[in-house]
Amino acid sequence: MLRNAYKKSGLTVADLASATGLSVGTVNIAMSGIRYRDGKAKVAIPADRTLVKLASVLRIQPEALRAHDRQRAAELLAEATDPSAVSPIASDLDAQAVAAGRSALARQVLALFAAEELRAELERRGRAEHDAIDREAWDDVADTLRSDQWPV
Incomplete structure (x- = not known):
């Protein structure tokens, strides 16, 4: 699921x-599902918080996480993306991640538009x-002319 969303x-x-x-290494491990320790490959399942951060940037819906038996991650993602929930950003690192996500x-x-298209839109x-x-x-002039301030 992560790899497909990442590729798209x-x-x-x-x-x-x-x-x-997250670190580049953490992202690679989450994408591949494999962590190397002592030269040996081991299965690595991303932590819920890691999965939520990746899912929110990759626009993966909570339902997709639930379909992969990641209930807690789905709940965290739903909370994080709920527009009615006003939650302060927990840390400077989270704030930086939010800003970096918006920047990306x-x-x-x-990148979808040519410079000339952007200039024309501006x-x-x-x-x-x-x-x-x-x-x-x-409209202001018309309202003034219609008002009692001016004789008709």
């Missing part, structure tokens, strides 16, 4: 590590904002 994300392991606050997502989104938004301000000014 287009992120690098370094991006994922930065976005989650922004890089992904911006110009369009500037014109739209200018037009909205003009409409608001004209």
